[in-house]
Amino acid sequence: MDEKIQRRISIAVDMDGVLADTETHFIQYYEAESGEKVDRKSLLGVPENLAFPDKTAVRRYVHTPGFFRSLPLIPGGVYAVKTLMEHFDVYIVSAAMEFPLSLYEKKQWLEEHFPFISWKNIIFCGDKSVIKTDYLIDDHLKNLDHFSGIPLMFTASHNVHSNHHHRLNNWEEILKYFEIIRRNA
Amino acid sequence: MDEKIQRRISIAVDMDGVLADTETHFIQYYEAESGEKVDRKSLLGVPENLAFPDKTAVRRYVHTPGFFRSLPLIPGGVYAVKTLMEHFDVYIVSAAMEFPLSLYEKKQWLEEHFPFISWKNIIFCGDKSVIKTDYLIDDHLKNLDHFSGIPLMFTASHNVHSNHHHRLNNWEEILKYFEIIRRNA
Numbered sequence: 001m002d003e004k005i006q007r008r009i010s011i012a013v014d015m016d017g018v019l020a021d022t023e024t025h026f027i028q029y030y031e032a033e034s035g036e037k038v039d040r041k042s043l044l045g046v047p048e049n050l051a052f053p054d055k056t057a058v059r060r061y062v063h064t065p066g067f068f069r070s071l072p073l074i075p076g077g078v079y080a081v082k083t084l085m086e087h088f089d090v091y092i093v094s095a096a097m098e099f100p101l102s103l104y105e106k107k108q109w110l111e112e113h114f115p116f117i118s119w120k121n122i123i124f125c126g127d128k129s130v131i132k133t134d135y136l137i138d139d140h141l142k143n144l145d146h147f148s149g150i151p152l153m154f155t156a157s158h159n160v161h162s163n164h165h166h167r168l169n170n171w172e173e174i175l176k177y178f179e180i181i182r183r184n185a
Numbered sequence: 186m187d188e189k190i191q192r193r194i195s196i197a198v199d200m201d202g203v204l205a206d207t208e209t210h211f212i213q214y215y216e217a218e219s220g221e222k223v224d225r226k227s228l229l230g231v232p233e234n235l236a237f238p239d240k241t242a243v244r245r246y247v248h249t250p251g252f253f254r255s256l257p258l259i260p261g262g263v264y265a266v267k268t269l270m271e272h273f274d275v276y277i278v279s280a281a282m283e284f285p286l287s288l289y290e291k292k293q294w295l296e297e298h299f300p301f302i303s304w305k306n307i308i309f310c311g312d313k314s315v316i317k318t319d320y321l322i323d324d325h326l327k328n329l330d331h332f333s334g335i336p337l338m339f340t341a342s343h344n345v346h347s348n349h350h351h352r353l354n355n356w357e358e359i360l361k362y363f364e365i366i367r368r369n370a
Contacts, residue, residue, distance in 0.1 A: 010315065012315075091315055097292070097304040097305070097307045097308075097309075098304055100289060100292040100293070100304075101289070103288035103289050103292060103309070104285060104286070104288050104289055107282070107285040107288060108285070118311065119282040119283055119285075119311045120282070120311030120312040121311060121312065122282045122310070122311055123282075123308060123309070123310040123311070123315070124282075124288070124308070124309045124310070125307070125308040125309070125310070126303065126304045126305030126306060126307055126308070127305040127306065130195065130197075130276055130308070130316060130317050130318055131315060131316070131317065132315050132316065132317030132333060133315055148317060
């Protein structure tokens, strides 16, 4: 029998907005601070930093100690990443370098919620254009537009009007997408 | 006149052992702790974690708060990186994820000594095989061996017996090497 050594397909997975529910967290922080509950619909198609009545809020929250450590999970992410890892090389790739205080908090958050991911597969960077994986799942155009592999846009309120990348709305759709990739590989 | 839009050549630069003098720092920490001054010659060709009489020392130091923040500079690194940035895209790529406490310290260290490097060009990762730059300057075989671009081995005591990568002994040699690359580009 011929032995076939095949390189596994690699997938880079963004954190904020893809694994971690920054949107819900922003809304909760905003309500706790101002007493005002912002309707999620008002965030549609608006950049996150401009989506709240107080335009300084988001910028302040991402520099607040504890913000990244306490992010809630996007539903289905933990199960999906674990499932993808059976057949793909999965890397967590976060543009964390913009917020240096978040570096340790993000690592701790991953250790809590994704303890099955090795430190070898975690990347905190600035510009994602130098990441050489086959796929990138991300909610931000600034990352998807300059990625050298196949970009997949994870739906977030801020990107609902963008249509130049293949869109996947949730982790269920991602699992289905890669199940087809795997069968055709 | 024809306008020629040319992608700049990209260079990934390792931190420990290339920009930061971990070797000297290990020797100093060891002397401060044990009173014993280890001769640098005794480190030749030996993995760093086995190079000191107390084999637990290096492992302890890299987990000691302040170790990475207080690393001395490798001579010529600051000038060389600044010079390279005139003609190349330079990325700092450190396998910092193994030591989560070091993440913030390494970012602070870079801000102090290399304030001219944007956060967009800094990458803290585990496995460097997913970094897509044209060159990688690194002292560790584990990083150089699996790099997809052109690996360049920066001389350190632990790698003096390895000869399967192009060796550059110091930052002067690196500047000369890339001056030739630039002229031939």
